[in-house]
Amino acid sequence: MQKTKQQGSIEPYDHPAGGWGAVKYVAINLIKEKVAGGNYRTLFKQNQPEGFDCPGCAWPDRQHASTFEFCENGVKAVAAEATTKRVTPDFFAQHTVAELLQQSDYELEQHGRLTDPMVYDATSDKYVPIAWSDAYALIAQHLHRLDNPHQAAFYTSGRAGNEAAFVYQLFVRMFGTNNFPDCSNMCHEATSRGLPATVGIGKGTVLLDDFEHADTLLIFGQNPATNHPRMMGELREASKRGATIVSINPLRERGLERFTDPQSVIEMVTMGSTKIASTFIQPKLGGDFALIKGVAKRTLELDDDAIEQGTERVLDVAFIDEHTAGFAAFAADLRMQDWQELVDESGVSRDDIEKLARIYVAGKRVIATWGMGITQHKHSLQTVQMLSNLMMMRGNIGRDGAGLCPVRGHSNVQGNRTVGIEEKPSQEFLDRLGKVYNFEPPREHGFDVVETIEEMLHGKVKVFIGLGGNFVMATPDTPRTFDAMRSCALTVHVTTKLNRSHLVHGRDALILPTLGRTEIDVQNGVPQGVTVEDSMSMVHISYGMNRPASKSLMSETAIVANIAHATLGSGKVDWLAYAGDYALVRDAMEQVLEGFENYNERIAKPGGFHLRVASREREWQTSTGKANFIAHAIQKDTPIRRAKALYGEKLMTLMTTRSHDQYNTTIYALDDRYRGVFGQRRVVFIHPEDRAMLGFEAGEWVDMATVWNDGIQRRADRFLLVDYDIPRGCIGAYYPETNPLIPLNSTGDVCNTPTSKSVPVLLHRSEERTLAA
Numbered sequence: 001m002q003k004t005k006q007q008g009s010i011e012p013y014d015h016p017a018g019g020w021g022a023v024k025y026v027a028i029n030l031i032k033e034k035v036a037g038g039n040y041r042t043l044f045k046q047n048q049p050e051g052f053d054c055p056g057c058a059w060p061d062r063q064h065a066s067t068f069e070f071c072e073n074g075v076k077a078v079a080a081e082a083t084t085k086r087v088t089p090d091f092f093a094q095h096t097v098a099e100l101l102q103q104s105d106y107e108l109e110q111h112g113r114l115t116d117p118m119v120y121d122a123t124s125d126k127y128v129p130i131a132w133s134d135a136y137a138l139i140a141q142h143l144h145r146l147d148n149p150h151q152a153a154f155y156t157s158g159r160a161g162n163e164a165a166f167v168y169q170l171f172v173r174m175f176g177t178n179n180f181p182d183c184s185n186m187c188h189e190a191t192s193r194g195l196p197a198t199v200g201i202g203k204g205t206v207l208l209d210d211f212e213h214a215d216t217l218l219i220f221g222q223n224p225a226t227n228h229p230r231m232m233g234e235l236r237e238a239s240k241r242g243a244t245i246v247s248i249n250p251l252r253e254r255g256l257e258r259f260t261d262p263q264s265v266i267e268m269v270t271m272g273s274t275k276i277a278s279t280f281i282q283p284k285l286g287g288d289f290a291l292i293k294g295v296a297k298r299t300l301e302l303d304d305d306a307i308e309q310g311t312e313r314v315l316d317v318a319f320i321d322e323h324t325a326g327f328a329a330f331a332a333d334l335r336m337q338d339w340q341e342l343v344d345e346s347g348v349s350r351d352d353i354e355k356l357a358r359i360y361v362a363g364k365r366v367i368a369t370w371g372m373g374i375t376q377h378k379h380s381l382q383t384v385q386m387l388s389n390l391m392m393m394r395g396n397i398g399r400d401g402a403g404l405c406p407v408r409g410h411s412n413v414q415g416n417r418t419v420g421i422e423e424k425p426s427q428e429f430l431d432r433l434g435k436v437y438n439f440e441p442p443r444e445h446g447f448d449v450v451e452t453i454e455e456m457l458h459g460k461v462k463v464f465i466g467l468g469g470n471f472v473m474a475t476p477d478t479p480r481t482f483d484a485m486r487s488c489a490l491t492v493h494v495t496t497k498l499n500r501s502h503l504v505h506g507r508d509a510l511i512l513p514t515l516g517r518t519e520i521d522v523q524n525g526v527p528q529g530v531t532v533e534d535s536m537s538m539v540h541i542s543y544g545m546n547r548p549a550s551k552s553l554m555s556e557t558a559i560v561a562n563i564a565h566a567t568l569g570s571g572k573v574d575w576l577a578y579a580g581d582y583a584l585v586r587d588a589m590e591q592v593l594e595g596f597e598n599y600n601e602r603i604a605k606p607g608g609f610h611l612r613v614a615s616r617e618r619e620w621q622t623s624t625g626k627a628n629f630i631a632h633a634i635q636k637d638t639p640i641r642r643a644k645a646l647y648g649e650k651l652m653t654l655m656t657t658r659s660h661d662q663y664n665t666t667i668y669a670l671d672d673r674y675r676g677v678f679g680q681r682r683v684v685f686i687h688p689e690d691r692a693m694l695g696f697e698a699g700e701w702v703d704m705a706t707v708w709n710d711g712i713q714r715r716a717d718r719f720l721l722v723d724y725d726i727p728r729g730c731i732g733a734y735y736p737e738t739n740p741l742i743p744l745n746s747t748g749d750v751c752n753t754p755t756s757k758s759v760p761v762l763l764h765r766s767e768e769r770t771l772a773a
């Protein structure tokens with residue numbers, strides 16, 4: 001672990017993000033993880049045309065990149081997969097599950113790569129080895145035993161390649177259900193459900209090239225220096241070019257202030273750095289909806305002024321007339337909207353709303369990007385649609401240098417959805433799938449993540465199969481989720497490394513170890529590549545370079561195909577042929593999926609191809625055939641408001657977020673460098689005046705308790721109070737430690753995403769005051 005700072009210290013970070021800190025970290029990681037065979041060259045093949053797709057995040061790659069894109073957190077992800085440490089059958093023989101459960105998530109991660117398929121043995125409370133064929137047979141036996149196929153749920157975390165995901169959804173639908181809970185349900189679902197109604201497709205409309213032409217970048221609810229470091233390169237270039245960059249975030253994230261590009265020799269040698277955002281707007285948690293509505297209202301007013309003065313219109317009238325529907329009703333709603341309400345709800349002053357509106361209307365080519373700060377609230381869907389409205393007002397969709405840019409998380413989460421991981425599939429998709437494979441796919445909607453847990457608690461979902469991920473730690477209401485998982489007859493995890501979801505298991509349980517993205521995958525003597533789609537709909541092929549962590553590992557595609565073969569037989573589909581040659585899977589995808597014509601040919605080209613996004617070309621696949629303006633009112637009856645009515649200013653709204661040294665539920669190390677937190681994770685950021693108002697001293701320890709209406713006690717104990725520049729009434733802490741605080745039924749409208757960024761909590765002085773790891 002990095003030991004540049006004293007264990008358990010809080011020290012404000014006053015350097016630019018990136019730079020030598022990142023390089024040092026990378027060097028430390030390489031040594032620590034002893035990258036397989038000492039082959040550091042692996043790292044230089046990351047995101048290269050002939051290399052593998054970085055499993056770190058879904059930010060796209062420059063096709064013409066000739067040098068290694070130096071990304072600290074990408075290196076961490078690769079190094080973590082390439083570790084030489086192993087979790088062998090011997091390891092499991094030495095530890096009962098009860099013992100392993102005592103270890104922290106950080107410790108579990110440190111044990112290394114899983115080497116062999118294992119099955120749970122209740123008598124010894126240990127995982128013991130099982131032959132692959134017996135594991136498949138056990139799964140088939142459980143699936144056959146169910147009363148109906150909807151008693152099984154099939155989770156996906158967005159790292160699987162398109163081939164594995166496609167075979168998975170085909171198998172599950174042939175088995176008879178659409179129960180596809182996936183990580184998107186907890187992530188960008190508000191985007192995926194919100195955008196189709198406005199612009200016709202739930203994906204972003206920009207390409208990397210647009211970043212070269214934009215003059216204004218609005219970054220909503222994102223911390224790219226940590227979560228999408230390669231995006232920093234684009235922001236730095238844009239800033240150097242004179243583009244205006246605004247960060248809209250309750251926190252002034254360090255990485256959006258100044259950034260030193262590790263790729264830039266000059267910046268590195270001169271200790272220079274580039275200023276990134278020129279303006280910081282700090283709404284309160286969930287205040288973006290009112291803020292964006294305020295900017296839209298101001299844009300309309302400025303257009304009124306222009307009409308009156310006979311100057312150039314502020315609205316893109318031609319775009320609105322030709323391409324949109326619903327503008328009149330939307331504008332009428334904006335005019336009726338009370339200003340004070342917008343200021344109160346957003347937590348942003350009239351002056352700052354004015355500032356943002358002026359920046360927005362001055363921009364000729366505006367890109368709006370957004371992340372989890374927008375999508376994990378009760379009214380996230382409405383916020384995404386309001387942002388889309390705002391962008392449409394000035395025609396900022398479907399032209400060069402402008403557009404909507406949701407920034408996704410997992411490296412292939414977008415691709416998984418494209419190829420059919422979707423609990424609410426369209427009828428057209430099912431029609432095509434059924435026709436190509438000559439079967440009648442299930443038509444009823446399946447369970448998403450939250451519904452899956454609820455159905456487990458009701459005893460209605462009995463088999464859980466996870467293609468990657470760490471379900472019990474990523475999901476809300478941790479103790480109830482544990483109960484849900486433990487009530488299952490069978491839990492199965494296709495996985496690379498040990499995590500808590502393997503230890504909180506059903507009556508029968510399997511751990512099936514798989515190849516990672518960075519590893520060579522040979523089937524029938526031929527190296528196989530897998531295809532992925534990034535946040536900007538670029539599809540390309542990825543080939544692993546490292547020797548597999550163990551001889552017993554199977555690829556994800558092969559595991560899924562074998563489960564299908566064992567369960568359904570190969571009368572209708574030759575599953576094992578798919579496992580033996582992924583090009584055959586791609587041929588099948590070409591027949592089922594729109595836009596996948598000549599798939600094998602097109603992905604063979606370096607850089608791959610762009611999967612058409614109709615809205616980018618101003619073709620609107622909506623019910624009206626136009627881009628729709630959608631009016632929304634500020635919500636008056638919300639859990640936060642109800643809790644505030646009970647507890648007044650003592651009620652805090654909690655956001656749960658990522659530190660610099662974690663990848664979702666995987667904890668690499670205990671620092672959050674740019675926020676000045678070292679050697680610990682149990683901290684809560686609070687405004688000093690709120691801390692004083694609540695009667696706490698700086699450095700005191702607190703417990704958090706959720707205010708909810710179902711009589712269930714929800715607590716998370718022992719957090720160190722850290723004074724921070726955060727709006728009054730808002731606090732921040734890390735996930736997954738805080739997931740016990742999030743009620744299962746506290747979800748976003750329509751998208752059903754857990755409200756991870758707005759949880760109503762009270763703080764109590766903690767009895768125990770230990771430094772927790």
Ligand SMILES: Nc1nc2c(c(=O)[nH]1)N[C@H]1C(S)=C(S)[C@@H](COP(=O)(O)OP(=O)(O)OC[C@H]3O[C@@H](n4cnc5c(=O)[nH]c(N)nc54)[C@H](O)[C@@H]3O)O[C@H]1N2
Binds near residue numbers: 222283284286
């Ligand atoms: N290194 C690393 N990379 C990752 C991940 C990781 O864990 N580690 N996770 C991957 C995944 S799956 C995802 S989805 C992405 C996540 O990447 P991000 O979208 O950046 O996710 P978070 O870190 O959860 O939070 C983002 C930001 O939202 C701000 N925020 C919180 N609430 C609000 C709000 O109400 N309004 C506004 N405007 N801002 C708010 C927070 O202050 C924080 O800066 O990153 C991906 N990449």
Ligand SMILES: Nc1nc2c(c(=O)[nH]1)N[C@H]1C(S)=C(S)[C@@H](COP(=O)(O)OP(=O)(O)OC[C@H]3O[C@@H](n4cnc5c(=O)[nH]c(N)nc54)[C@H](O)[C@@H]3O)O[C@H]1N2
Binds near residue numbers: 738
């Ligand atoms: N409170 C709170 N909760 C959140 C969030 C939040 O901001 N706050 N964010 C949510 C978001 S955005 C997301 S996306 C989810 C993430 O939820 P998940 O995707 O379920 O979680 P991860 O931590 O990314 O999963 C990590 C595990 O995946 C496995 N793995 C890694 N690489 C591979 C691979 O190549 N193949 C396979 N088969 N397995 C692999 C390893 O076993 C590793 O332990 O969490 C959500 N939960």
Ligand SMILES: [Mo]
Binds near residue numbers: 186
């Ligand atoms: Mo995510």
